[in-house]
Amino acid sequence: MNDDELLARLKAADPALTPEAPLPDIDRLVEATLTSDTAFSSATTPAGNTTGTTARPARTTAGRGRRQLLGLAAAGLLLLGGGIAGGIMANNGNGGGSDNGSGNGHAAKSAAGLTLTAEAGGATGKCAEPTPDRLRKYPVLFEGTVTSVKGSEVTFRVDYWLKGGDAETVVLDSGSDEVEHLTFSEGEQYIVAAKDGVVPMCGANGVSPETIAQFRKAFGK
Amino acid sequence: MTEQEARRAQRARFERLAHVVVEPLHRYLLRRTSADLVEDILAETMLVLWRRIDDVPGVGTGSVPGPASDPASDPDPDDVLPWCYGVARGCLSNARRADGRRLRLVERLIRTHEQQPPTGPADHSDLHAALDSLGALDREVVQLWAWEGLAPRQIADVTGMTSNAVSIRLHRAKKRLAAQLGRKDAERAGHKRDEGRSSQ
Numbered sequence: 283m284n285d286d287e288l289l290a291r292l293k294a295a296d297p298a299l300t301p302e303a304p305l306p307d308i309d310r311l312v313e314a315t316l317t318s319d320t321a322f323s324s325a326t327t328p329a330g331n332t333t334g335t336t337a338r339p340a341r342t343t344a345g346r347g348r349r350q351l352l353g354l355a356a357a358g359l360l361l362l363g364g365g366i367a368g369g370i371m372a373n374n375g376n377g378g379g380s381d382n383g384s385g386n387g388h389a390a391k392s393a394a395g396l397t398l399t400a401e402a403g404g405a406t407g408k409c410a411e412p413t414p415d416r417l418r419k420y421p422v423l424f425e426g427t428v429t430s431v432k433g434s435e436v437t438f439r440v441d442y443w444l445k446g447g448d449a450e451t452v453v454l455d456s457g458s459d460e461v462e463h464l465t466f467s468e469g470e471q472y473i474v475a476a477k478d479g480v481v482p483m484c485g486a487n488g489v490s491p492e493t494i495a496q497f498r499k500a501f502g503k
Numbered sequence: 504m505t506e507q508e509a510r511r512a513q514r515a516r517f518e519r520l521a522h523v524v525v526e527p528l529h530r531y532l533l534r535r536t537s538a539d540l541v542e543d544i545l546a547e548t549m550l551v552l553w554r555r556i557d558d559v560p561g562v563g564t565g566s567v568p569g570p571a572s573d574p575a576s577d578p579d580p581d582d583v584l585p586w587c588y589g590v591a592r593g594c595l596s597n598a599r600r601a602d603g604r605r606l607r608l609v610e611r612l613i614r615t616h617e618q619q620p621p622t623g624p625a626d627h628s629d630l631h632a633a634l635d636s637l638g639a640l641d642r643e644v645v646q647l648w649a650w651e652g653l654a655p656r657q658i659a660d661v662t663g664m665t666s667n668a669v670s671i672r673l674h675r676a677k678k679r680l681a682a683q684l685g686r687k688d689a690e691r692a693g694h695k696r697d698e699g700r701s702s703q
Contacts, residue, residue: 283681291684292649295627298530306545308525312518315549 318495396449398422398474400481412473412487414500420475420485421446423501425494428466436466438474442494444501454481473497517556519577521549524587527580527651531591534650536598544598548591560586585653585660592643592661633683641676648673 283291417423423445426438438452454474466472466486471494475485489497528548532541552559561582634642640662647658655669662669 283685285677288677288681288684289649291630292645295630296534296650298533298650306525306529306542308521311525311546311549312521314546315521315553316514316517319550319553 317499318492396422396447396452397455398452398476398479398481399455400486410484411493412475412484412489412497414497417473417475417485417497418500420477420482422476423473424452425471425473425489425497426452427471428468431466431468438472441471442498444473444497454486513556516562517553520552520556520559520562520583520587523577523580524552524583525549527584528587528591531588531651532595534646535595540598544591544594547594547598548587551590551594552587555590559583581657584651585657588647588651588653588661589663629684629687633680633687636683637676637679641672641679644669644673645676645680 423443424438424440424447425442425444426440428436429439429451430437434455436454438454440447440450440452452474467488470488472486473489473493474481474487476482525545529541529545532544532548536544556562559578562578634645637645643662644658647653647661648655653661655673656666658664658669658673659666664672
């Protein structure tokens, strides 16, 4: 068998000849790349152009796809609980609907720190992955990293205010008897929604970088 | 040039690069991993390419100011692809390393699942078996040569070896592959003759 024969044989067996996967949508892929990385690019683009060096990001997202693989089954289960919890949340939103938008300034505007309490309730279901649409109705919305957990008191360093607030830290009293549905661990990122100084059920969620990107995009800040 | 213009130019360069490399990269990954992982690793690869857009050879530097300094022409695939394959290769091995055995098991299951019905006009199981018998780097070099259609110099860019080392490795791997396939073919021919005789 000579080179040409071998090449022909290899080419005939090319797995990409009959692709089962659809061709990638280039524009969508470009868009996804740029949006998932806007924070990085805005921080380093000027430096990269003036000095000719390129910063290497430390953060990688490798492995999230595989996590999804395992998470698929879990997500199916969560959807069920999330549906119930979502219904409860919608009721809460309607019930206290007199106060919206900037009305919460008295709590949110304190630069030193914002104090919130978690809503009491007996829900046992898990919360579904937060979406911008579901949390849009809350006047206070931020993404933060947990810096300390002391008993029922959780302190957040605010990474990003999505809506209505400017405090750098937020203290959340999660209520000692509510550990069941609000569990916080240090160093993790959460998206927290609040209304009238109260975090509703499913209003504080541990989130992945993709979800954060999704929120930042949705709230366009 | 304002910061905003610079960023826009950078985006434009990235978009032109994407239009040239996405489909070849997609095929590259399709040849080496399962279809459902391809999308993730491709997205990861694009993220790296965007972050390192200034390092991609053959895309223009973009740091030259002035009108029309950034050529609006698409980058030459021969210039950019080997480097981009190298990035995809890195992302692929990162993904494999990260998930280690579990992922390999998944891939193996998929492969055996796909191989079970020997469908299609031609059965390539002999060839795949022969490829699997090569070392990982030998196999990659042969695949880059046959499927991605790269020259030894370009394979060197992808793998970080010298062109010389690639040429030698490629030569030996092809010889081993051909020998193994030749043996299989001979076995099968002999087998067929036997069958023919016994049925008469």
